[in-house]
Amino acid sequence: MAPKPHRVLLDRVSGYADEAAAYMRRRRASRRPFARLYLSGGRAEDHAADSVAGGELFVAAGKLIELAGKRPKP
Amino acid sequence: MPDDAATGTVSGDAAEGALAFLTEMTPDLRGAAIVGPGGAVLAASGDSDRWGEDVVALFAVADRAGGEPVEQVHIGAEQGEVFALRHAGLAIIAVTERFPLASLTFFDMRSLLRDLVAEKPLAAFPLPEDGKNDQRRAGGDD
Numbered sequence: 001m002a003p004k005p006h007r008v009l010l011d012r013v014s015g016y017a018d019e020a021a022a023y024m025r026r027r028r029a030s031r032r033p034f035a036r037l038y039l040s041g042g043r044a045e046d047h048a049a050d051s052v053a054g055g056e057l058f059v060a061a062g063k064l065i066e067l068a069g070k071r072p073k074p
Numbered sequence: 075m076p077d078d079a080a081t082g083t084v085s086g087d088a089a090e091g092a093l094a095f096l097t098e099m100t101p102d103l104r105g106a107a108i109v110g111p112g113g114a115v116l117a118a119s120g121d122s123d124r125w126g127e128d129v130v131a132l133f134a135v136a137d138r139a140g141g142e143p144v145e146q147v148h149i150g151a152e153q154g155e156v157f158a159l160r161h162a163g164l165a166i167i168a169v170t171e172r173f174p175l176a177s178l179t180f181f182d183m184r185s186l187l188r189d190l191v192a193e194k195p196l197a198a199f200p201l202p203e204d205g206k207n208d209q210r211r212a213g214g215d216d
Contacts, residue, residue: 028173031150037136038146038159045140053139060132061149061156067124068105068154068169 033058084108084164084190089116092186096166099182102174104154108190109165116164129167132158148176161187 035047035057047054089108107118107125118125136144147158158167166183
C-alpha cells in the first residue's frame with residue numbers, strides 16, 4: 001500500500017532537517033580556532049595560533065571576549 | 075586604531091543608536107563598541123575605557139601582523155568570535171558566540187559605519203517598540 005501523501009512530505013522535510021543538522025555538526029567539529037586579517041585590495045591572510053602573530057591576535061581577542069562576557073539572556 | 079581617513083564627527087547619541095540597532099540585528103552578539111578617531115569610544119556595551127584599550131591593542135597587533143593597516147579582523151576562538159572593521163576614521167568591534175553568520179555580521183557592521191559616516195544614523199536606525207525594523211530589513215532606508 002502506498003504511503004499517505006502527507007507522510008511523504010513529512011519524511012522529505014525531516015530528511016532535509018537531518019541533513020542540515022549533520023552539516024552543522026560536521027562544521028563545528030572541523031572548524032578550528034583561526035585568526036584572519038583582511039587587507040586592502042581584498043587580500044586576506046590567516047595566522048596560525050602557534051605563530052607569534054597568531055598568538056598575539058588570540059591574546060588580544062581573548063581580552064575582548066572576556067570583556068564582552070556572556071550573552072545577555074533575552 | 076581606526077584608519078586615518080577620518081571624516082567629520084559622529085555624536086555619541088548616533089553611535090549609541092547604531093550600537094543598539096546592531097544588538098537588535100545580531101542575535102549572537104555578546105558585546106560591541108564603536109570607536110572614533112584617536113581611539114575615543116563613542117559607544118560601548120559595558121566598560122568604555124576597557125573597550126577603548128582592548129580595541130587599540132587589537133588593531134595594533136593586527137596591523138603589525140598584516141604589515142599594513144588592516145581593514146577587517148575576524149578571530150574565532152574557542153570562547154567566542156571577534157569581528158572588527160574600520161571605515162572612514164571609525165571602527166566597530168563585535169564579540170559574538172561561536173559560529174555566527176560571519177559575512178552577515180560584517181555586512182551589518184559595515185552598513186552601520188557607512189550610515190554613521192553619512193550622518194544619517196538616527197533616522198536610519200529607528201527601534202520600534204516591537205523590536206523589529208521592517209524598513210531596514212527590506213533594505214529601503216533611502
